Amino acid sequence: MTIIPLVSALAPLAALFANAVFHVFFSRVGKLRRNALPLGAFLGLVILACLDLGAGGNPERILTDGAIYVLFSYCYYHFNNLGETARRVRILRELSNAPIGLTSAELLACYNAGEVLDRRLRRLEESGQLARKGAVYVVAGGAFLPAIAGAMHFLKRLLFRRTGRRT
């Protein structure tokens, strides 16, 4: 047994690390900030291809490593999304900034439904998914995101017999 195949088997982890490094780098570059995540994922894939081809990888190895990389990148995407949108993480951070803790009223003064809603509406408008027409919001970005929302709704009903176990 040589060490090279063993090191080569770890290539997806090296590519994932590269993905995260590129993501952090582009997040700090003004113009590319919005696309930092897909750019990081793409460059991580390029690194993986270089590592596999450099180690004389056969098609099975490339396919396996590619699948592992996609799975871990999907998890990284969710981890990043948690920091960006998760309400629980935001509550933890608000409590972390309060040395003597917060009452629920104090917490709501820092973070409340108005902010949750405004942030999401702004993101949806900026990404072109939603548009404001007079006093109402209408779907503007095609059927993709509503289809995802519908699929999630269906899966929740299937798994939990209602539209979500928790709010």
Next chain:
Amino acid sequence: MALLKIFFALYALSYVFVLGPWVPLSAAQVVSYTLFYAGLVLSYLVTYSALEVNSPTLEIMLWASQRGHQGLSMEELRSRMTDDYLVLERLKDLRRDGMVTIQENGRYSLSKKGRRLARLFERYRRLLAAGMGG
């Protein structure tokens, strides 16, 4: 945690009783198999946790698409998306998961576990030069 234990047991069983005797694996293949299995498990866990709670973004899109050209008014959104629904329920989740404790004076504070998670995200967001999120 219980799910992780089940997945780890399944991994051990699949390796010892299914793969092991029939398919002689090299060390590199064992690493690949382990990473692939871990990737599948983690992907399942993150997808499951995304399904467990309602995403306000997807709810807005679902409601707006159901309304069609009529659209969704701000008043309706605000009446559906209340502090109780969006924030306080998540605070209850955090208490249930042992991330947050409530003191005798009614103030919420972080447990050790909650503080570790808060620090992890604080550092990560600082690395990205990003704001508070949420």
